[in-house]
Amino acid sequence: MTAEQSPPARLRDGVRAALPLVLGPVFFGISFGVFAEAAGFSAAAAVTMSATTFAGSAQFAAASVLHAGGTLAAAIAAAVFLNARYAAMSVTVASIVPGGRLRRLLGSQLLVDESWALSGRSGRFQWPILAGAGLLLYVLWVSSTALGTVVGGLLEDPNALGLDAAFAALFLALAFPYLRERRALQAAALAAAITLVLTPVSPAGVPIVAASSACLLGLRR
């Protein structure tokens, strides 16, 4: 199918494209609300983070480091490193985000893994798909986080239910699509090894940041 044959995509096409995916972000958002509560976030802080950062795994990473008693710098670095991929993704859609500088700054905030992947499905990136999918996911993400803070407040000890293992499973599920590629699998294994070695000898959060150096395997030919 060529671009000429298909009608131009509209915002509503983007919303529709994202509909089959909504369960994941909703559950993920509720989980973040619960987890943030356990990590010492107020409900307002958790919802504000979802509204301003809008990047699930990085939000979990920051909360996870704080939860483990890590330093501010380690929590920030873990989240920022995890979001570094957005710089690369944003470059791929640089030419499709419309408007002046301010509108482009705001519009580019709708970039998340899912909206990015959906918008490029046709072989070239389409702004209405990215914007429609991004808007739907944004509304769901922020509101489900709010719901999660309410649920989290009701739980006595979320870890007793095995929620700590559930978050490990979540990170694993997010990592899995990358691991089909050999280089990514090697880098991930190296990162896990660095984390294990440093955990007993360094403050919480530091092993995660140090493990990010495993991505330098990408420099190897």
Next chain:
Amino acid sequence: MSDVWIVVAVVGVFTWFLKAAGPVFLGRRALAPRLQPVVALLAPVMLAALVTTQTFGGDGEVTVDARLPGVAAAALAIWRGAPVVAAMVIAAVVTGAVRLLG
């Protein structure tokens, strides 16, 4: 300002700039080709580190406890194509059950 709010603010601002990097700052110029594979590996690397600390991390030591069977069961489910939500439920149930019995 509490630590939590500082993290919320700083991570938020960094993320705005990362997401806007292409559209606002780069325009049509591309990331240095040499750096692209490095950036591409950041996500799997960070996620692997998070899986590790979330599974084995404790008070400054590596611990093997009820989380491991839960995460292992989830890994098997993910490998067999289970959706994310199912993997999380499996991990929570197995770990919760092991704790209950242990």
